[in-house]
Amino acid sequence: MRKCLWLWGLLFFALGFAWSITAERNPCTERISGSAGDVLEDDPVGRLKVYVYELPSKYNKKILQKDPRCLSHMFAAEIFMHRFLLSSPVQTLNPEGADWFYTPIYATCDLTPTGLPLPFKSPRMVRSAIQLISSSWPYWNRTEGADHFFVVPHDFGAYFHYQEEKAIERGILPILRRATLVQTFGQRNHVCLNEGSITIPPYAPPQKMRARQIPPDTPRSIFVYFRGLFCDVNNDPEGGYYARGARAAVWENFKSNPLFDISTEHPTTYYEDMQRAIFCLCPLGWAPWSPRLVEAIVFGCIPVIIADDTVLPFADAIPWEEIGVFVAEEDVPKLDKILTSIPSHVILRKQRLLANPSMKRAMLFPQPTLPGDAFHQILNGLARKLPHPKSVYLKPGEKILNWTAGPITDLKPW
Amino acid sequence: MKLSALHQSYINRRTNSFRSSGPLDSSSDSAIKSPAAIFWLVFHALCCLISLLLGYRFSRLVFFFLFSTSSTNFYTSPFRSTAELVKTLDVHSVLSNNPVANLDLPLLNKTVTNSRVVVGRHGIRIRPWPHPDPVEVMKAHRIIEIVQKEQRSQFGIKNPRTVIVVTPTYVRTFQALHLTGVMHSLMLVPYDLVWIVVEAGGVSNETASLIAKSGLKTIHVGFNQRMPNSWEERHKLESKMRLRALRIIREKKLDGIVMFADDSNMHSMELFDEIQNVKWFGAVSVGILTHSVNTDEMADRKKDEEENPRMPVQGPACNASDMLAGWHTFNTLPFAGKSAVYIDDRATVLPRKLEWSGFVLNSRLLWKDSSDKPKWIKDIDMLNGDIESPLGLVNDPSVVEPLGNCGRQVLLWWLRVEARADSKFPPKWIIDPPLEITVPSKRTPWPDAPPELPANEKPAMGMQDPIVKHSTKRTSRSKHRSKRKHEPKTDTQVSTRHSEQS
Numbered sequence: 001m002r003k004c005l006w007l008w009g010l011l012f013f014a015l016g017f018a019w020s021i022t023a024e025r026n027p028c029t030e031r032i033s034g035s036a037g038d039v040l041e042d043d044p045v046g047r048l049k050v051y052v053y054e055l056p057s058k059y060n061k062k063i064l065q066k067d068p069r070c071l072s073h074m075f076a077a078e079i080f081m082h083r084f085l086l087s088s089p090v091q092t093l094n095p096e097g098a099d100w101f102y103t104p105i106y107a108t109c110d111l112t113p114t115g116l117p118l119p120f121k122s123p124r125m126v127r128s129a130i131q132l133i134s135s136s137w138p139y140w141n142r143t144e145g146a147d148h149f150f151v152v153p154h155d156f157g158a159y160f161h162y163q164e165e166k167a168i169e170r171g172i173l174p175i176l177r178r179a180t181l182v183q184t185f186g187q188r189n190h191v192c193l194n195e196g197s198i199t200i201p202p203y204a205p206p207q208k209m210r211a212r213q214i215p216p217d218t219p220r221s222i223f224v225y226f227r228g229l230f231c232d233v234n235n236d237p238e239g240g241y242y243a244r245g246a247r248a249a250v251w252e253n254f255k256s257n258p259l260f261d262i263s264t265e266h267p268t269t270y271y272e273d274m275q276r277a278i279f280c281l282c283p284l285g286w287a288p289w290s291p292r293l294v295e296a297i298v299f300g301c302i303p304v305i306i307a308d309d310t311v312l313p314f315a316d317a318i319p320w321e322e323i324g325v326f327v328a329e330e331d332v333p334k335l336d337k338i339l340t341s342i343p344s345h346v347i348l349r350k351q352r353l354l355a356n357p358s359m360k361r362a363m364l365f366p367q368p369t370l371p372g373d374a375f376h377q378i379l380n381g382l383a384r385k386l387p388h389p390k391s392v393y394l395k396p397g398e399k400i401l402n403w404t405a406g407p408i409t410d411l412k413p414w
Numbered sequence: 415m416k417l418s419a420l421h422q423s424y425i426n427r428r429t430n431s432f433r434s435s436g437p438l439d440s441s442s443d444s445a446i447k448s449p450a451a452i453f454w455l456v457f458h459a460l461c462c463l464i465s466l467l468l469g470y471r472f473s474r475l476v477f478f479f480l481f482s483t484s485s486t487n488f489y490t491s492p493f494r495s496t497a498e499l500v501k502t503l504d505v506h507s508v509l510s511n512n513p514v515a516n517l518d519l520p521l522l523n524k525t526v527t528n529s530r531v532v533v534g535r536h537g538i539r540i541r542p543w544p545h546p547d548p549v550e551v552m553k554a555h556r557i558i559e560i561v562q563k564e565q566r567s568q569f570g571i572k573n574p575r576t577v578i579v580v581t582p583t584y585v586r587t588f589q590a591l592h593l594t595g596v597m598h599s600l601m602l603v604p605y606d607l608v609w610i611v612v613e614a615g616g617v618s619n620e621t622a623s624l625i626a627k628s629g630l631k632t633i634h635v636g637f638n639q640r641m642p643n644s645w646e647e648r649h650k651l652e653s654k655m656r657l658r659a660l661r662i663i664r665e666k667k668l669d670g671i672v673m674f675a676d677d678s679n680m681h682s683m684e685l686f687d688e689i690q691n692v693k694w695f696g697a698v699s700v701g702i703l704t705h706s707v708n709t710d711e712m713a714d715r716k717k718d719e720e721e722n723p724r725m726p727v728q729g730p731a732c733n734a735s736d737m738l739a740g741w742h743t744f745n746t747l748p749f750a751g752k753s754a755v756y757i758d759d760r761a762t763v764l765p766r767k768l769e770w771s772g773f774v775l776n777s778r779l780l781w782k783d784s785s786d787k788p789k790w791i792k793d794i795d796m797l798n799g800d801i802e803s804p805l806g807l808v809n810d811p812s813v814v815e816p817l818g819n820c821g822r823q824v825l826l827w828w829l830r831v832e833a834r835a836d837s838k839f840p841p842k843w844i845i846d847p848p849l850e851i852t853v854p855s856k857r858t859p860w861p862d863a864p865p866e867l868p869a870n871e872k873p874a875m876g877m878q879d880p881i882v883k884h885s886t887k888r889t890s891r892s893k894h895r896s897k898r899k900h901e902p903k904t905d906t907q908v909s910t911r912h913s914e915q916s
Contacts, residue, residue, distance in 0.1 A: 164533050187531065217569035219562040223554045238535075245536040252538060257546040259554045278561055308531045333541035340553035344560045351561070 040317055040358045041372055044379035045089050048386055051098035052085050053133050055105070059125065063109045070109040074202040074291050075117060077184075077374075078106055078151040080365050084375045100180075100382055101139055101148040105129050108154045119154055119161060123173050123406065124414040126150075130175050144401050146392040149180040149382060153202065155287040157183035157193070164286070174405035180385065182378055184289050186311030193311060198381040200374060201313040204294040206366045212271035223259040224339065225277035225301065226250070227270055228292070229285070246283050246306050249332040257336065274299040278347070279325070279339055283307065294363045297323075300354045302347065304339070306332060314362065314377050316384070323353050566604065571690045576606040576670030578663060578777055582655040583621060583677045584614040584641040587833035590624060590843055592677040597628045600675070603686045607631065608668060612655040614641040623842055633662060643756050643835065649766055652676075653800050656770055660794055664780045672777050674770040674804075678829050685825035688817050689774045694788055695808060696815040699729030700772040701827040702744045704762045727824055728765065729772055730816035738816050743767055756835070763830040766802060771826060773804040774817070788813070 060082065064070055070079060082104040085091050092098050107122040134140040140148065156167040168191050172181075177194070186199035193199075230251040232242040239248050254260040262281070267273065274280055280296040284307035293312065296303040303324040305312070312320045320326075327338055353359065361372045369375055394400070404411065579600060583593060600607055609632045613621050616636035625632050637655050642648060656674060663672060671689050675681060689696065703726065726744060733739040746753070746764050754761040778784045779791045790809040797806070805811055818825050840846075 168533065190531070215569075217565060219565055221558060221562070223558060239538060240535040244531075245538040248538045249540065252540045253544045256544070257551075259546065259551060278558065329536075330539065333539050333544075336547065336550045336554070340550045340557065342557075344557055347557060347561065348564055351564075 040362050040377070042376075042380045042383075043371065044376055044383050047383040048090060048099045048379060049092040049097055050085055050088075050090050050100045050102055050379075050382075051092055051095040051139075052082070052102050052104065053137070055103065055129060055132065059129055060104045060106050063106045067109060067111050069111055069115055070106065072205060073111075073115060073117075074204070075108040075153040075184075076203040077153045077200060077365055078104075078108065080203070080367065081151045081182075081375065081378070082106075083367075084365075084369055088369070088375075088379075090379060095137065095139060098139075099147065099386055099388070103129055103133060103148065103150060105150070107152065117154065121414065122154070124409075124412055126173060127175060127411070128414040142394065143178070143388075143392050144394055144399070145176065145179040147388055149182055149198075150176060151182045151200075152176075153182075153184045153200070155185065157181055157185040157197070170407065174402055177401060180382070182381075184313075185287055186313070186315070187288050187307075188309040188311055190309070196385065198378060199311050199313045199315060200378060201294045201363045202289060202291045203365055204291050204298070204363075206364045209271060209295070209298050209364075214272050214275050218276060220276055220278050222261045222273065222277035224254075224261065224279045224281060224304070224335075225273060226260070226262040226281035226283075227265065227267065227273075229264055232286070242286065243284050244308075244329055246329045246332055247285070249329075250281065250283060250306070250335065253333045254335065259336065271295070271299065274301050277301045279304050281306065282324075284310070289313075293324075297354060297363045298360050300351065302350050302354065304335075306335075313374075314381065317377060317380065318359070318362065323350055323359070325350075571605075571687060574605045574690055576608060576668070577603060577686060577689070578608045578610065578668055578670045578672045579675045580610050580612070580656055580659040580672060581675050581677050582612045582614065582637075582652045582659075585618050585620045586641075587837045587839045588831060589621070589677065590839075593621070593624050595680065596675050596677050597625065597630075599681045599683075600630055601628055602683060605686065605690070606670070608633065608670070610635065610659045610662060612637050612659050614639060614651060614655060620842060635659070635662060643758075645754055645757060645763060645830075648757065649802075650800065653770070653802060657794065657797075657800065660780055663777050664782060664794060667781060668777050670777050671774055672780070673774045676769075676771050676828070678831060679771055680827045680829065682825050684823070685818075688823070688825060691817060692774050692776060692815060694776050694779060694815070695791075695804075695813060696774045696817045697730040697821070698772050698774065698818045698826065699727050699742070699821045699824045700769055701824040702726040702728055702765050702769075703827050703829040704744075704749075704764065705831075728769055728828070729818075729824075730814065730821040732816055732820040736816075736820045738812060738814055741768065742821070757832050758835040758837075765828055765830075768803040768805060769828055770803055771828060773814075775804065775807075779807075 060079075064079060070076060082102075085102055095101070105126060107125055108117040108119065110118045110121060112118060130140065130145070155161075156164065157172070161167040161170060171191060172194060181194055181197045182200055183193075183197055184200055184202045186193055186197075228247075229242075230247045231237075231239050236242040239245065242248070250262065254262060261273070261277070274295055278301065280292060280299075280301035280303055282290055282292040282296060282303045282305050284290070288307035288310040293303050293305070295301075304327060305320075305324050306327050306329060308329050312318070312324075325339070325342065327335060331338060358372050361370055362374060362377050365374050581593075581596060583589060600609060607630055609625070609628070609630050611621065611625055611632060611634045613634065614637050616638060617634055618636075622634055625634065635658065637651075637658060639651060639654075641651060660672070662668075671692055673685075673689055685698065688698065725742070727742055728744050729742050730738055731740045731742050744765055749762050749764055752761055753764045779787060780794060781787070782793075790813050792807050792809060794807070801807065805814070808814070
């Protein structure tokens with residue numbers, strides 16, 4: 001009898017000890033349990049195989065050589081994805097056993113002198129690449145691209161245009177209609193977001209951000225922080241077009257409010273300031289996404305997303321509603337009331353979720369790659385779409401895509 | 415079609431070129447100029463000219479008014495407006511664009527197939543009074559406080575201990591200056607605090623009223639000896655007073671970290687965070703601020719410094735492996751013979767070898783029957799005589815823990831500044847009765863003084879807000895003394911003043 005008691009006592013003690021240890025380890029972070037469980041920490045290795053096409057270097061390396069700025073701007077994800085796949089265990093050299101096929105085209109690397117990408121030639125480049133792969137390998141024609149994926153991080157994804165109206169008008173490049181697009185753009189019920197696309201965060205330089213960290217006990221004294229344009233004077237002088245008037249509304253309503261540290265200046269302490277702020281505004285610009293979201297997550301500042309119907313990166317893995325604050329564009333004049341009416345325990349919980357290192361890692365594209373980073377999340381997203389439905393495979397001779405659709409300028413050879 | 419010509423101007427968007435109000439070259443592509451085309455051309459040119467003058471795209475507005483199908487509010491639409499402004503340029507794209515078809519639907523209609531987000535120009539919503547709302551500002555500040563408290567509890571010191579501060583003081587001119595400084599520093603400390611003030615000459619109302627303003631938990635004790643006039647004696651008496659405070663800690667069994675805050679020292683906030691790390695007995699580096707009065711002292715000192723550069727720091731010295739290796743002390747040799755002897759001397763005041771304020775100890779060291787006390791601590795009651803510094807309490811000085819990054823951070827500064835021996839000051843710094851010393855002004859009335867309003871003086875005399883009014887009182891008084899002879903009008907005021915002065 002006494003031995004039993006002893007055993008039970010020992011068991012309880014051991015359990016309590018183990019519980020206290022695990023509780024001690026992460027006292028200030030909370031694990032994100034999304035709808036699919038701890039999806040952020042899934043390991044894609046072993047769940048999918050990716051075959052990387054060998055394209056001539058005029059599609060990738062030569063372009064990069066011409067302009068190495070492509071490695072540091074916010075569209076650099078396409079280049080780093082290629083490099084990651086080449087060195088990752090998910091890559092397979094046997095195309096017969098591959099689940100997904102990747103085409104390394106650096107479509108957003110044609111930069112103006114000021115560093116903005118000119119996407120005019122991109123449709124032609126993509127067309128010519130696809131023509132190449134469809135003629136050299138049989139895998140494109142097998143499914144007309146349904147098991148291929150492309151990284152298109154430009155403003156409106158595979159529309160290859162920075163103007164929303166033009167982009168909507170042109171539609172997704174016709175030959176990419178069946179492929180999976182990995183893009184930064186995400187907006188619900190928008191023509192530019194294909195069903196089944198994977199939304200990714202824009203590229204933000206991880207080393208630069210890591211180098212500018214300040215001690216975590218520096219008190220957060222800025223209530224709302226934002227640095228950026230409110231009106232695009234060059235392209236939209238009268239206002240109302242840029243950001244659907246939301247940024248201008250933020251400025252007009254809160255420029256005299258001391259709680260809102262907002263301005264168009266470019267301070268050298270931008271990253272440090274974000275770490276001293278509680279809320280960081282992430283309003284839409286010409287497109288609904290922005291690198292501010294990534295910066296806010298990395299620096300522990302709660303993102304306030306002002307972009308109607310936007311789809312945030314990895315939305316199926318990350319419960320954005322619990323981490324960020326969503327404000328409708330029409331509610332911008334009431335922004336201060338909305339933010340102050342959030343109960344303090346909710347704010348503290350959001351900060352704890354943001355402090356979770358797996359959250360921060362999922363937003364970054366580090367070199368060399370780390371487990372749980374954005375590359376792995378993309379692969380996880382691709383793995384979740386497996387296995388391909390039978391309808392993906394076409395019967396021989398069947399053609400769905402219209403190779404001659406689209407504006408005539410796009411059909412010219414590249 | 416002229417409309418598409420306008421549309422083409424958007425192509426220049428990204429290239430940052432200055433956009434003219436309309437490409438007039440597009441007219442060249444139409445071969446046959448029908449009257450309608452000519453009319454549109456002229457109209458377009460007119461709109462361009464107007465836009466040039468007014469500075470925005472007038473032609474777009476006109477087309478908008480002619481062709482748009484919805485009601486509009488543009489620019490600064492009032493807060494309650496529900497209709498969003500939609501403006502489309504290209505007429506045929508109005509028909510093909512799906513979202514535009516929803517113009518008739520109410521905007522909050524979230525149907526699955528149609529997006530409620532429309533492309534185009536939107537109004538900029540501004541609320542009726544775009545200024546901070548004080549209620550919201552207060553709520554935001556409360557949120558900031560909560561967030562900072564949480565940060566402190568996560569990243570700051572876990573389980574902070576009470577800080578027990580020991581301050582010896584006595585009533586003198588500079589007491590208010592020094593004690594207020596220490597008091598404000600202690601009020602900012604984010605931990606629990608007990609302030610033991612030991613006063614030489616007994617408990618006085620002066621000191622009591624001063625420390626009552628702090629709102630801190632204080633223990634005000636009197637010491638029945640007056641503060642002597644020489645620095646040597648004063649240091650000895652202060653040591654005795656501090657021992658008295660340590661005995662109080664022992665009697666009351668106060669638990670926490672004991673630090674010595676002399677009333678003329680300056681403490682940084684990091685000091686209070688750093689002393690939380692002490693286990694039993696710690697030492698911090700103290701910056702010694704001595705002010706040299708004579709210039710020839712400077713010349714001497716320069717010579718010395720070339721041979722042996724000195725740092726005005728007292729504190730623990732560490733070796734390469736961050737272990738206590740010795741002590742830095744302030745080099746007093748250059749001041750030998752020239753230092754201040756009496757408290758109001760103008761010469762440099764020198765610190766002791768090791769100041770009390772550079773040491774912190776765990777209050778459990780002082781408890782009588784604490785079982786986990788280390789062996790090297792002496793019992794206070796067993797001391798023969800007085801000790802010069804807390805090192806006298808330990809048998810083995812190597813057990814002292816160097817704090818502040820092994821003594822590399824100077825966390826507090828030592829300074830001794832006192833007034834002349836014969837200096838007087840109004841009790842509690844309230845001027846009542848009026849001061850005896852009045853300096854008559856050189857010229858009356860003051861040339862640049864504003865014209866004196868007679869009604870102002872009477873309340874200025876009676877009330878006890880001293881400092882600001884004092885100067886005006888003086889001038890008015892002196893003014894009136896002379897004015898009395900010239901102006902009979904002021905008789906009434908003079909008479910009242912007479913009564914108050916007597």
